Amino acid sequence: MHELSICQSMLEIVDGAMADHPGARLERVFVDVGRGSTVEPSLLRDAFEIATTGGPYEGAELVINEIPLVGKCRSCGRSFEYKEIALGCPDCESTSVEIESGLELNVRELEIDG
Amino acid sequence: MSKVDIGKKMLSENDRLAAENRVRFAEAGLLVLNLISSPGSGKTALLESTLDRLPDGVRVLVIEGDVSTDRDIERVRAHGADGVQINTAGGCHLSAKMVGKVLPDLNLDGADVLFVENVGNLICPSTYDLGEDAKVVLLSTTEGDDKPMKYPAIFHESSVAVINKIDLLPHLTYDIERAEREIGVLNADCDILRVSALKGTGMDEWIAWILRKMKEKRGE
Numbered sequence: 001m002h003e004l005s006i007c008q009s010m011l012e013i014v015d016g017a018m019a020d021h022p023g024a025r026l027e028r029v030f031v032d033v034g035r036g037s038t039v040e041p042s043l044l045r046d047a048f049e050i051a052t053t054g055g056p057y058e059g060a061e062l063v064i065n066e067i068p069l070v071g072k073c074r075s076c077g078r079s080f081e082y083k084e085i086a087l088g089c090p091d092c093e094s095t096s097v098e099i100e101s102g103l104e105l106n107v108r109e110l111e112i113d114g
Numbered sequence: 115m116s117k118v119d120i121g122k123k124m125l126s127e128n129d130r131l132a133a134e135n136r137v138r139f140a141e142a143g144l145l146v147l148n149l150i151s152s153p154g155s156g157k158t159a160l161l162e163s164t165l166d167r168l169p170d171g172v173r174v175l176v177i178e179g180d181v182s183t184d185r186d187i188e189r190v191r192a193h194g195a196d197g198v199q200i201n202t203a204g205g206c207h208l209s210a211k212m213v214g215k216v217l218p219d220l221n222l223d224g225a226d227v228l229f230v231e232n233v234g235n236l237i238c239p240s241t242y243d244l245g246e247d248a249k250v251v252l253l254s255t256t257e258g259d260d261k262p263m264k265y266p267a268i269f270h271e272s273s274v275a276v277i278n279k280i281d282l283l284p285h286l287t288y289d290i291e292r293a294e295r296e297i298g299v300l301n302a303d304c305d306i307l308r309v310s311a312l313k314g315t316g317m318d319e320w321i322a323w324i325l326r327k328m329k330e331k332r333g334e
Contacts (some may be wrong), residue, residue, distance in 0.1 A: 002206050002238035010124045017118050027115065031124070038237050038267045069266075074302070082266075088299050095299045099270060105125060105241070110118040 006039055006105065007047035013107050014057070024114035026060040034104040036069040036082070069102030128242055131210035135217065135245025142222035144175075145324070145331040146230065148244050150268055151252035152261075153234030156278040156311050158186045160252060160320075161229055163311040165193035167321050168227075172328075175220050175228040179208040186231065195229075196220065207238035210245055226328055236261070240268035247331060248273035255279045255288040262296040269297050274305040274323060281310040 014029060029048075033039050041064045048062040069082040073089035074096040080089065082102070088095035123129060139146050149157050158178075165174060176197035178186040187199035198216045200208060213230060222228070230246060232239040240249070251272040253261055256279055262269045269275065275297050277290060294306050305323065309316035 002241065005205070005207075005209075006124055006241075009127060012127060013120060013122050013124065017120055021118065036267055036270070038241050095295070096302045097299065098302075103267070103270075105123060107120045107122050107124055109120050111115060112118055113115055 003039060003043040003047040004051070007044060007051050010048075010107055011051055011057070014110065017110055018056075018112070021112055021114070024112040026057045026110060027113050028061045028063050028111040030063045030065065030108045030110070032065050032067055032104040032106040032108055034067045034069065034102040036099065036102040037105045039105060041066060065108070067102055067104050070100045071097040072100045073097050125241065125243075128210045131214050132243035132245040135210055135214050138214075138217060138222065139228070139245060139247075142225065143332055144222055144225050145227045145328045146244075146246040147227065147324070147327075148230045148232060148239070148246035148249045149252060150232045150236065150239045150249055150272070151234060151254075152236050152257060155234075155252045155254040155257065157231050157234070157252055158189050159311040160276065160278060160309070161190050161195070161231065162193045163314065163317055164229075164321065164324070165190060165195055167314075167317055168324070172227065172325075173225045175222070175225045177208075177213060177216060177220075177228065177230045179212075179231060179233045181205070181233060196225075202233055206233055206235050207242050208232050208244060209242050213244045227324060236265040236268050240265075240271050248327065250274050250276060252276045252278055253293065255282050255286055255290065259289045259293040260296070262293060262300055266300050269300040269304065272301065272304055274307060276307045276309055276320060278309055278311055280308045280315060281313045 033041055045062055052058050070079055072079045073094050075094035076092040078091050151157050174195045176190045176195045178199045182201050184199040187197050198219050200212050249272040251268050297304055307320050309320055
């Protein structure tokens with residue numbers, strides 16, 4: 001359960017950006033969370049609500065773009081999504097795969113009023 | 115309503131502090147290993163056994179991370195390591211900031227290897243770079259053999275997986291080949307070692323792995 005500390009890091013980035021827009025109100029925060037990133041979106045949403053309640057960002061919405069965990073087979077080159085426990089490439093069954101995406105934890109953009 | 119482009123990693127501040135730590139470690143020519151496992155896999159026992167077996171003249175530092183108590187740092191000090199204890203007071207992982215803060219308490223110059231024993235947890239520590247050269251994930255045969263697929267991120271991030279408590283295999287249903295196969299699927303470049311920190315089995319290979327990494331770090 002490190003979503004609260006991830007959320008704090010995220011809000012420090014938001015603070016930095018909002019400092020350039022004095023008087024503006026934060027409406028939405030758009031983030032990318034990879035399915036293999038170890039961050040649980042529902043817990044991150046809870047953490048965001050807890051962390052923003054009573055402060056200048058109260059009422060702002062956290063919009064999470066979940067990115068699937070995608071592997072690429074090193075043998076046949078095919079890309080595939082890890083949906084459940086996978087034991088390798090579904091085509092050629094090679095177990096030599098690399099992860100192409102799904103480890104992201106990014107703050108993409110903010111939507112502000114004012 | 116207007117948009118403000120950010121395009122930053124959430125942990126960019128942690129990554130910046132980890133890079134600062136990495137510079138400090140490089141100046142000292144120090145190999146830094148971030149040791150991660152669930153509670154009770156034997157991280158501290160592995161360190162004790164490692165301290166007893168490293169060749170004379172190899173100077174070891176340890177940073178111990180625990181929610182509370184300084185029991186672990188006392189244990190490794192009894193085996194000849196210098197080090198400091200970090201208590202996270204509820205935190206489930208160490209961060210680059212916590213590690214950077216205790217570096218002035220350690221005499222890095224002249225040391226060869228720094229082990230950072232993270233808080234017992236297979237999830238959160240995998241996300242936080244501390245400035246280490248390599249992550250070491252420790253498993254034990256008394257846990258499930260399906261740990262790699264249940265906690266894939268840490269296996270994807272680690273340079274070596276050490277499977278501990280292999281002396282207990284005859285009494286357990288742990289399928290070690292399955293665990294090794296699944297680690298290979300998650301990270302084909304991950305070295306895998308079988309050890310018993312308690313009995314000493316496989317410890318020679320683990321010590322050789324550390325010495326090889328020390329040489330690589332010094333550019334030999």
